[in-house]
Amino acid sequence: MIIDRLCEEVKKYGPVCVGLDTKIEYLPEYLKDKDISDSEKLFEFNRKIIDDTLDTCACYKVQIAHYESLGLEGLKAYSETLKYIKENNKLSIGDIKRGDILSTATMYAKAHFEGEFEADFITVNPYMGEDAISPYYEYIKSKEKGLFVLMKTSNPSSSDFQDLEVKDEKLYMEVAKKIESWGEEFVGQSGYSSIGGVVGLTGAGELINIKNELKNSFFLIPGYGAQGGDPKVLKQLFKDGICAVINSSRKIITAHKNVDETETFSLCARKETLRMREDIGWEK
Numbered sequence: 001m002i003i004d005r006l007c008e009e010v011k012k013y014g015p016v017c018v019g020l021d022t023k024i025e026y027l028p029e030y031l032k033d034k035d036i037s038d039s040e041k042l043f044e045f046n047r048k049i050i051d052d053t054l055d056t057c058a059c060y061k062v063q064i065a066h067y068e069s070l071g072l073e074g075l076k077a078y079s080e081t082l083k084y085i086k087e088n089n090k091l092s093i094g095d096i097k098r099g100d101i102l103s104t105a106t107m108y109a110k111a112h113f114e115g116e117f118e119a120d121f122i123t124v125n126p127y128m129g130e131d132a133i134s135p136y137y138e139y140i141k142s143k144e145k146g147l148f149v150l151m152k153t154s155n156p157s158s159s160d161f162q163d164l165e166v167k168d169e170k171l172y173m174e175v176a177k178k179i180e181s182w183g184e185e186f187v188g189q190s191g192y193s194s195i196g197g198v199v200g201l202t203g204a205g206e207l208i209n210i211k212n213e214l215k216n217s218f219f220l221i222p223g224y225g226a227q228g229g230d231p232k233v234l235k236q237l238f239k240d241g242i243c244a245v246i247n248s249s250r251k252i253i254t255a256h257k258n259v260d261e262t263e264t265f266s267l268c269a270r271k272e273t274l275r276m277r278e279d280i281g282w283e284k
């Protein structure tokens with residue numbers, strides 16, 4: 001199961017997930033000015049960050065909207081970034097947050113678990129129920145793939161629907177339990193399922209509530225850094241072992257903005273990743 005590989009990576013390198021939410025405006029001036037296409041610029045930026053953070057993180061999350069917004073040029077960089085992560089024997093999360101009816105989800109699965117945009121994990125939205133998720137199952141079973149399904153998101157408006165009371169508890173908890181039940185048949189040797197959950201660090205209480213309720217779920221936790229999530233809660237979350245990867249995107253990939261605008265941008269990203277790893281309390 002792919003989740004066992006992710007757990008091994010976490011043990012070796014710590015639970016940081018480097019978020020490649022790359023925008024042209026984040027690039028250092030020398031790269032912006034280079035006489036190459038936007039696609040090549042984005043890929044060169046990502047490639048250097050990957051090269052300099054390989055031994056500091058568990059995985060990379062590549063957020064597709066940042067590439068889609070530049071059209072085909074951007075998607076080329078998205079594809080090349082995913083391939084480069086794989087060539088370097090690291091794990092990727094394609095952050096695509098899809099969710100649609102079975103026949104369409106089948107095509108999303110094909111698009112993101114094989115071919116040009118192949119990732120090891122993808123993020124999906126559970127709002128439409130299990131038939132919008134089940135087309136991914138055959139890839140989990142036979143192609144070593146995994147999912148991170150939204151349980152409780154990190155954004156301020158996540159309470160609009162996710163905190164509604166349903167059957168005497170919050171909707172997010174119903175959703176989290178349902179997602180764990182979908183993942184039961186994909187539990188690996190690590191004890192975790194290849195169907196994991198996305199839970200924001202910005203809701204510390206909810207994170208602990210979900211952890212206390214679920215047995216086999218591994219988490220993707222965004223909200224560290226730019227969104228101000230407090231890492232203190234992670235100590236409690238990890239008391240029986242590390243059960244999550246913690247994503248930071250802007251704080252890592254724009255770390256050079258506070259220092260200089262030179263070719264050392266990837267070393268700034270490395271420094272921030274190492275600082276974050278310490279800040280979240282990881283010890284080998």
Ligand SMILES: O=C(O)c1cc(=O)[nH]c(=O)n1[C@@H]1O[C@H](COP(=O)(O)O)[C@@H](O)[C@H]1O
Pocket residue numbers: 019021063095097123152153154155198199200222223224225226227247248249250251
């Ligand atoms: O699924 C996600 O990755 C996600 C879920 C969520 O609840 N909140 C959230 O911020 N994210 C993503 O995590 C990343 C956070 O980026 P930074 O705030 O720059 O660290 C972005 O790519 C978001 O799209």
